[in-house]
Amino acid sequence: MISASAVGPEPDTSSPSLPHPLLPDLTSVAASAAGDQGFELVDLQVLTHLRPMTVQIQIRRASGEDVTLDDCAGFSGPMGDAIEASSLLSEAYVLEISSPGIGDLLQSDRDFQTFKGFPVEVSFEDGDGHSQTLAGSLLDRNADHLEINIKGRIKRIPRTAVSNVRLTSPTS
Numbered sequence: 503m504i505s506a507s508a509v510g511p512e513p514d515t516s517s518p519s520l521p522h523p524l525l526p527d528l529t530s531v532a533a534s535a536a537g538d539q540g541f542e543l544v545d546l547q548v549l550t551h552l553r554p555m556t557v558q559i560q561i562r563r564a565s566g567e568d569v570t571l572d573d574c575a576g577f578s579g580p581m582g583d584a585i586e587a588s589s590l591l592s593e594a595y596v597l598e599i600s601s602p603g604i605g606d607l608l609q610s611d612r613d614f615q616t617f618k619g620f621p622v623e624v625s626f627e628d629g630d631g632h633s634q635t636l637a638g639s640l641l642d643r644n645a646d647h648l649e650i651n652i653k654g655r656i657k658r659i660p661r662t663a664v665s666n667v668r669l670t671s672p673t674s
Contacts, residue, residue, distance in 0.1 A: 524548075524590055528557070535584035536561050539577050541569070544602045554594035557585070560602045566612075569601035608667045614643040617669060624650055625665040637670060 525548065533543040536559075544560040561577060563569055578599050585591055608614055608622070622640045627633060636657060638650035648659045648667065 527588070528585070528590055531584050531588045531590065532559055532581065535581050536577070539580055540564055541573075541577060554596055556596045556598060557591075558598045558600070560600050562602060574599040574601065606669045608669065611643075614640065618642070621670045622650060623668045623670045624648060624659060626659050626663045627665070628663070633665075640667070
């Protein structure tokens, strides 16, 4: 994960924490600012229990390219300006801009290419509509199916039946 931080205005003691109803407005401001800079908003969290409060924003490039530290640092200024212009936050805050990094869920084609051979857990629905989970090594994913190696046996699962694919730790 890549991140950059900035600090907002001086404290205003009249508002000790961010009310939950501001999250949709703040998310809208962040999504608009991200779009203006060629990014997509992935996530926004406000940690009001911290002093000063922290606004965490995760972005990704609309083009699918990697987000760099320079991207995060460069977006920090326009994002801070957008928050200030919105007048949504009246107390001091720390602005953290980061990329989402890779979680344990595989989603994009790039994730599946990168983690070929890694141990995964696949949740899917079998032909009878029952939920199943299998663990094995990721072999391939294409338009039609997902393949995993389970102790030397290859299991093909229709891609439409797969709910999620999660990276796991190897077991001995």
